[in-house]
Amino acid sequence: MNWFSRISGPAEPASAPLPGNTLVIDVRSPGEYASGHVQGAINLPLDRFEQEIGRVAPDKSMPVMMYCLSGGRSGGACRLMQQLGYRQVINGGSVGAVALKLNRPIERA
Numbered sequence: 048m049n050w051f052s053r054i055s056g057p058a059e060p061a062s063a064p065l066p067g068n069t070l071v072i073d074v075r076s077p078g079e080y081a082s083g084h085v086q087g088a089i090n091l092p093l094d095r096f097e098q099e100i101g102r103v104a105p106d107k108s109m110p111v112m113m114y115c116l117s118g119g120r121s122g123g124a125c126r127l128m129q130q131l132g133y134r135q136v137i138n139g140g141s142v143g144a145v146a147l148k149l150n151r152p153i154e155r156a
Contacts (some may be wrong), residue, residue, distance in 0.1 A: 056095040065137075069110040071145065072103070074124045079116065081156035085146045093120050097127060104128075108134035 073080050080090040087153040090117050091103055093115075104111055111137040118140035125138045131147060139145035 060074065065073075065149070066110050067136075069112050070104055071139075071149070072111060072113045072124070074113055074115050074120050075141070075142075081105060083153045085114070085142060085149065085156050086151040086154050088145075093124060096124055100128065100131065104133070107131070107133045108135065110137070112137040112139045112145065112149075114139040114142055117141055118144075 071085055073084050073088045073090050074093045074096060075084075075090070076092050077090060080088075084090065089103060091099055102152075111128065113124050113128075113136070115121040118138055121140070122138045125136045128136045139148065142153060145151075
């Protein structure tokens with residue numbers, strides 16, 4: 048285990064498939080989202096996250112992948128969701144990493 052995985056937790060294997068019903072959430076600001084987001088991702092900025100996550104993801108058993116610029120904000124959102132009882136929460140890291148993992152393009156508004 049390297050120093051990064053001790054801080055951030057073990058990385059999910061790159062080959063692990065995601066369920067087809069995985070909800071993808073971009074926790075960046077609306078301006079960051081407009082500048083480029085993963086196709087199909089919902090924008091739920093961190094400053095509104097706790098108030099609106101129940102509306103966006105009412106099923107706490109649904110798989111959810113979140114991302115931001117580097118994985119820091121999405122990591123905080125993952126921890127919050129776990130505290131709220133969500134069971135399948137994944138920190139995808141950066142917008143580019145999630146686009147590659149899901150094989151989806153980055154769209155600009």
